[in-house]
Amino acid sequence: MTAESALPPRLGEIVEDFQLAEGSEKLELLLEYARKLPPLPDWLRDRRDAMDQVHECMTPVFVVAENRDRKLVFHFDVPPESPTVRGYAALLEEGVRGATPEQILQIPGDFYQEMGLQDVLSPRRLQGVHTILAYIKRLATKELASSELQSDSSTPHTI
């Protein structure tokens, strides 16, 4: 099994787009993602304090997992003055939207190596994508645990 086949389909496509982009085009692509990170939905806007902060990030990144019948949607809040981190968050958000917790847990921890961002970003900057992936996996694990506990509940919930 190749690394790509373990990725949710949309994330696989995004990785491929980055592979095809050359040099500074990779950064432009990341910037496009940074620009299109969806704003928090209304129901979360007043509840940002209830969201989990990814403490390992130097940039304040808030994330919440919404479970829509075992398909996860992540909502991120990242300050606009951190476009690189926003870009990662946005590509992960789009890439894993609607994936099951199992699919998310299968994403190889180094999937972003395939994107070739290490050529244009320093290791410290790459750490951001690693950290956010590790964090959404943690949330996916929690979802998995709670869905096993309440397997007949179909009510969407957040953590």
Next chain:
Amino acid sequence: MTQSNQEYARPDVLVETDWVAEHLNDPNVRLVESNEDVLLYDLGHIPGAVKIDWVSDLNDPLVRDYLDKERFEQLMSQKGISNDTTVVFYGDKNNWWATYAFWVFQLFGHTNAKIMNGGRKKWIDEGRELSTDVPQYPPTQYTAQERSDHEIRAFRDEVLQALKQQNVALVDVRSNDEYTGKKLHMPEYPQEGALRGGHIPGAQNIPWATAVREDSTFKSREELEQIYGTKGITPDKDVIAYCRIGERSSHTWFVLTYLLGYDKVRNYDGSWTEWGNGVGLPIEK
């Protein structure tokens, strides 16, 4: 809040946002934005400013070192900077990468350099204009000196020697958690890229951002003298500042050298990512 920059030892190295706004079209001035985040400039910058990135522009791609004289000359030419251009640096996060770029420029002797007090944040908070146009300037002929590593840059072995000397003052400008060694790893990742946590023996801890106010401008000379002086970081000492990779410590280097007028301040850019991993190097917790 307004104070005169004249109180600083070298008031000429600091300009205010008003000054920059008045010099946007001055052909003898080149604005340089340097940020931690490589994409931030592209979202909007001061009109006419060029971007200099600490990784892709200032670091050597293969050796852990800075660019050499030839590459610095090429970079200056590309950015439209001549030997007599006044270069004004500004950037995100209290100007930390701006002072880093300023410091690298000093390795090549470009002394006609300034920092915009308050950085990118203050410019934006004041509601001033931003542009996404990337300016192109005619290439220049720039002649740099060979990189001079001995006045303002400290190396590992020099720091090791310094531990035995009385007149040396080491200042660790990282957060207190990094200094005490409490913070090193995060789940699944070595946060500092270092094997051990702690600090260089004898170093005092004065986090770099202690030197700025809420609005990112530098504190007054009196306040700064108090902050550094009470910890024994005084002008009679041979001061060496360090952090993780030398960016935060270039900010402190700038404060001590230009705002307080210390004669001998060096930035140890190997910093904790070298010292914390170095074989045979003593640490303290």
